[in-house]
Amino acid sequence: MNVSSYFKNIIHRFNQSEFYQNIASLFTGMFISRMVPFVFALAIARLYAPEEFGYFALYLTIASALSIVSTGKYEKAIILVDEAHERKQIISFAQRINSAVNLAALVVVVAIILLIKSEDDQKLNLLLVPFYSYFFSSIQLIRNLYISKKQFRQLSILEIGRAILTGVLQCAFFVFPASGLFLGAVAAQMITFFGFSLKINEASLFRFGKFKPEEKVLAKRYIKFPKFSILSEVMNFISSQLPIFLFKPxxxxxxxxxxxxxxxxxxxxxxxxxxxxxxxxxxxxxxxxxxxxxxxxxxxxxxxxxxxxxxxxxxxxxxxxxxxxxxxxxxxxxxxxxxxxxxxxxxxxxxxxxxxxxxxxxxxxxxxxxxxxxxxxxxxxxxxxxxxxxxxxxxxxxxxxxxxxxxxxxxxxxxxxxxxxxxxxxxxxxxxxxxxxxxxxxxxxxxxxx
Incomplete structure (x- = not known):
């Protein structure tokens, strides 16, 4: 088989496969959403100095690490269940954990800010960490809900919207050099979450109070996620972000x-x-x-x-x-x-x-x-x-x-x-x-x- 026939065969199989068509549909949306940062990078590279990008990477790393434990990794269980009521219960359970963890983190951050001396911009960056973690984790629940329901078009729209918002707001906040990049990222996560959660019955803004019995049953069924996946992802995250922490010293x-x-x-x-x-x-x-x-x-x-x-x-x-x-x-x-x-x-x-x-x-x-x-x-x-x-x-x-x-x-x-x-x-x-x-x-x- 020559090269031309080989690639024609690949294209034919692609057109006949729902699996690859779904990948292509999601890829198109994801491609656009990932190209957006490249476009904005042309402006960001000129609006911010390398040192300021380094500050952004540091606080984004801290916030992302916190988000790993925010939902107990139960967002992954959403993909494995087929029943709508079970998905809703898992989301409810995960959101309760998310709210409690990041509220506790906010209290700790406020205490740290009051006790230590640092620049005002760095205090703002630190204060924003729990907010980024909460909204990012909430969006992850929405993303996995879309995946579970095979709503890849909606997932693409979410990613494109979030990417555009992040780029626009990071450029707009360049007047705050030390905190503009992170402030823009947090604001984009918040706006994206509120915009999409209003369209989803399973998503809720805040969850407090006692866990329901049916939520506990599902939490026990998928206990491997908090038992193993949290530590696993913390280790993976730290290992991938080690340069962020070690390059500076x-x-x-x-x-x-x-x-x-x-x-x-x-x-x-x-x-x-x-x-x-x-x-x-x-x-x-x-x-x-x-x-x-x-x-x-x-x-x-x-x-x-x-x-x-x-x-x-x-x-x-x-x-x-x-x-x-x-x-x-x-x-x-x-x-x-x-x-x-x-x-x-x-x-x-x-x-x-x-x-x-x-x-x-x-x-x-x-x-x-x-x-x-x-x-x-x-x-x-x-x-x-x-x-x-x-x-x-x-x-x-x-x-x-x-x-x-x-x-x-x-x-x-x-x-x-x-x-x-x-x-x-x-x-x-x-x-x-x-x-x-x-x-x-x-x-x-x-x-x-x-």
């Missing part, structure tokens, strides 16, 4: 800002694909869980398409990231592009493994995910400490950190394929064959260096 605010800018905007397409694919794949895997052969074939087909979709863009980024960033964002951000080159192999395997890992939820392997993330945190922390304390070089540190991520996400990809029943030999051989496409780009790179 090791390499200073500017390097923190340059890395944060690089990771944020290069990981955006990865997040786009991961969210689009995993949101549809988890529904498909749940329905095919009792049909192993069909699940295996569907998963292997998805894996092949992921490889085709990612191999060329990440190869180009890996060879010419510095030039691309310099051209798009300006010479000031050229080093961010160089860092993007270093992390591109890792992010390629994130693109492969992250969506497929949804099979761990379907197979209820939360304990495996927990231990995986614990080990990855240890390995990543070790790589950053070696880079910062021994090598004392930012490039070497990023190389070590990226390589560690590559190894772990390659394993996650293989394990997910194994759980889905895919023939691992066929999958690995296919990946190696497709990686031959890198050779022509390597030749061009070497030729240009002469």
């Amino acid at each position: 090791f390499f200073g605010d500017k390097m923190l800002g340059l890395y944060s800018f690089s990771h944020r905007y290069i990981s955006t397409p990865v997040q786009l694909l991961s969210v689009s694919i995993s949101s549809v794949y988890i529904q498909n895997a749940k329905s095919l869980n009792e049909n192993p052969d069909t699940l295996a074939n569907s998963t292997f087909s998805l894996f092949r398409k992921q490889v085709i979709l990612g191999i060329i863009p990440f190869t180009i980024l890996g060879f010419w990231g510095e030039q691309i960033f310099s051209l798009i964002f300006g010479a000031e951000w050229a080093f961010s592009g160089y860092l993007a080159q270093l992390i591109s192999p890792w992010l390629f395997f994130v693109m492969l493994g992250s969506p497929l890992s949804a099979i761990l939820i379907v197979k209820e392997k939360q304990h495996v995910s927990m231990w995986y993330n614990i080990l990855m945190l240890i390995a990543r922390a070790t790589s950053l400490l070696i880079g910062g304390l021994i090598l004392k070089d930012v490039v070497s540190t990023i190389v070590l950190y990226s390589f560690t991520g590559l190894v772990f996400f390659a394993f996650l990809t293989i394990y997910s394929l194994f759980l889905a029943g895919v023939n691992l030999k066929h999958a690995i051989l296919y990946l190696l064959k497709m990686m031959l496409l890198i050779v022509p780009f390597a030749v061009i790179k070497i030729w240009l260096l002469k």
Whole structure:
């Protein structure tokens, strides 16, 4: 079969598959929502200094960490239930936890602000942390409700609206340099939540009081989510955000800002694909869980398409990231592009493994995910400490950190394929064959260096 026939066959199968049409529908909306930050980045890179972007990354990291525990991870259980009344009870239970956790966090934050001395802008950023956590977690409940009901168009609209609001408000608040980025993000989350919660019967603004008996029954049924998933995601989050906390003491605010800018905007397409694919794949895997052969074939087909979709863009980024960033964002951000080159192999395997890992939820392997993330945190922390304390070089540190991520996400990809029943030999051989496409780009790179 020649190349033309091969791609025509792929397009034909795509047009005949509801599964891939759902991915395409969600991908289109998610693509637009993820392109919006790129557009606004052109303005943000000129309105804010790297140091101010570093402050934003720090407080966003703290707020995102708090949001991991805000709902007890019960938002994932929404996807696994089919009955409307059960979804409503899970959402109600999760919102009660969300309200209580972030109210307690707000009390702690106010106490900290009263006790410590800091700049007013930093006090505002700290005060905003529980609000971002609450509204972000609430939106996650709405997102998973849409996924459970296969309302991917509504999910796309939500993501596009939130992205546009975030960009507009972050640009509008540039008059508050130290807090404008985070203030814009919080305001966007709040407006998005209120706008969409009014359209959903299952969503509520605030939940207090005692848990209902039927809510307790469902909470016990899905106890693995708070039991394993909270710790698992905390470990995963910390390991992925370790550079945010360690770059400042090791390499200073500017390097923190340059890395944060690089990771944020290069990981955006990865997040786009991961969210689009995993949101549809988890529904498909749940329905095919009792049909192993069909699940295996569907998963292997998805894996092949992921490889085709990612191999060329990440190869180009890996060879010419510095030039691309310099051209798009300006010479000031050229080093961010160089860092993007270093992390591109890792992010390629994130693109492969992250969506497929949804099979761990379907197979209820939360304990495996927990231990995986614990080990990855240890390995990543070790790589950053070696880079910062021994090598004392930012490039070497990023190389070590990226390589560690590559190894772990390659394993996650293989394990997910194994759980889905895919023939691992066929999958690995296919990946190696497709990686031959890198050779022509390597030749061009070497030729240009002469």
